[in-house]
Amino acid sequence: MPDAAPDPVYHAPPAATLLRTPLDLLDAIYDRRSGLTHLVGEPVPAILDALAAGPASAADLMQRLADDYAIEGELAALRARLAELAALGLVDARAL
Amino acid sequence: MRHGLTLKIGPAAFRVGSDWRAPIADLRTLYADYPPAPDGFADFTVRLEAKRPWRRFVRPSVHLGGDYMLPDALPLSLAHGLLAAEMGMNLQMALGWRRHLLIHASAVEKDGRALILTGESGSGKSTLAAMLGERGWRLLGDEFTLLDLDSDSVRGFPRLVSLKNAGIAAVEAVADAARFGPRLEATPKGAIRHLVPRADAIARMDEPAAPALLLYPRYGFDAATRRLAKSENFMRLTQASTNYVALGERGFGTLSRFVESVPALALDYSDGEAGIAEVERLWTEHVG
Known part of the structure; x- marks a missing residue:
């Protein structure tokens, strides 16, 4: 299906916004803006780390992740994860 | 009034x-x-x-x-x-209460270090804590364990121990009869009898202890122990806390440090004496 809307650029929230505690299987993330605690597993911590280097489109982020990981998923799957993270408030999606 | x-x-x-x-x-x-x-x-x-x-x-x-x-x-x-x-x-x-992170758990102390027992109603945590309190441990609290938001230590909150059903007879066998309240029959939780903590637990209520071991006991199962992943432990403790959400960032910090530093194990046991023996073995193995 062709993309009707332009691909958004994803931004990490300001560094002080999220407090992260890496546990063994999951990361605990406290969002100071919402007061919510999130328990997230891979690939979420890797996505957040990759996005911390600067804003990126899904395609750019895929490239960054491929530098560190053997990527098995497709771009559509990464887009789906990013949309979920944006809904949770853990990343900001902005139109170009 | x-x-x-x-x-x-x-x-x-x-x-x-x-x-x-x-x-x-x-x-x-x-x-x-x-x-x-x-x-x-x-x-x-x-x-x-x-x-x-x-x-x-x-x-x-x-x-x-x-x-x-x-x-x-x-x-x-x-x-x-x-x-x-x-x-x-x-x-x-x-x-x-907002001054400590509250965990629905019993706690006892030895040598300045705290053993915390958490679990649902019927898990036996009150009975185990009461029995340990008669065997050289100091009872820190029955219903609630209070974690200090700055020092991460456990504050004593030695309320009456609320013993239920089979737990009543188990503790009656080892504790002084004068320290029991009246037996309350047919309450919404079955039979209940309150136990006054030992005098030293009351006198030393303001002495904190460093958390050293967390157990999730389950009464009435074949004996087994399992180490909990930190992430599972974190999730279960947010559910066992009555004020985690209300404390916001301070609660997150305290719970993160607790989960990072205190080993946690699930403990299934079939009867009180076996449970006590296993608790003391795990304490020796993980704390010393």
């Missing part, structure tokens, strides 16, 4: 008032060794009131009141006035 008293338990001070004499008389006996609220100021007020004045004489039933109200608080008969007062103090603490 025609009858009342104040009590200091660990860092919290309570005022309990009642339209009836009997529950306050029971509390005065059971809490005889506890100090009154400092300067008479209480953090929480628990009121056991008659819904209407005449009800006292017609069909006495206890209505829970206080700073916080739960709409679904169970109506209790006057014979259970003592239980209503205890439940009232628990509700106030669970809903209103």
Whole structure:
């Protein structure tokens, strides 16, 4: 299906916004803006780390992740994860 | 309120008032060794009131009141006035306390270090803590474990231990009969009998302890132990805490440090003595 809307650029929230505690299987993330605690597993911590280097489109982020990981998923799957993270408030999606 | 008293338990001070004499008389006996609220100021007020004045004489039933109200608080008969007062103090603490991270757990101390027992009602945590309290451990608390938000230490909150059903006989066999309250039959949780902690646990209520081991006991299962992943432990403790969400970032920090530094194990056990032996073995193995 062709993309009707332009691909958004994803931004990490300001560094002080999220407090992260890496546990063994999951990361605990406290969002100071919402007061919510999130328990997230891979690939979420890797996505957040990759996005911390600067804003990126899904395609750019895929490239960054491929530098560190053997990527098995497709771009559509990464887009789906990013949309979920944006809904949770853990990343900001902005139109170009 | 025609009858009342104040009590200091660990860092919290309570005022309990009642339209009836009997529950306050029971509390005065059971809490005889506890100090009154400092300067008479209480953090929480628990009121056991008659819904209407005449009800006292017609069909006495206890209505829970206080700073916080739960709409679904169970109506209790006057014979259970003592239980209503205890439940009232628990509700106030669970809903209103903000100075510590509260975990629904029992805790005991040895050599300045705390063993914490958490789990659902019926897991046996109260019975295990009470039995350990008769075997050289200091009881830090039964219903709630209080984690200090700055020092991460466990603060004592040695309330009466609420023993239920099979746990009553198990502790009656090892504790002094004079330290038990009346046996309350047919409460919403079955039979209940309160145990006054040993005198040293009350006298040393203001001495904190460093958390050293967390256990999730389950009574009535074949013996087994399992180490919990930190992430599973974190998730379960957020559910076992009554004020984690309310504390916000400070609660997150305290819980993160706790999960990082304190080993956690699930412990299934089939009877009290076997459970105690296993707890002491795990303590030696993980703490020393």
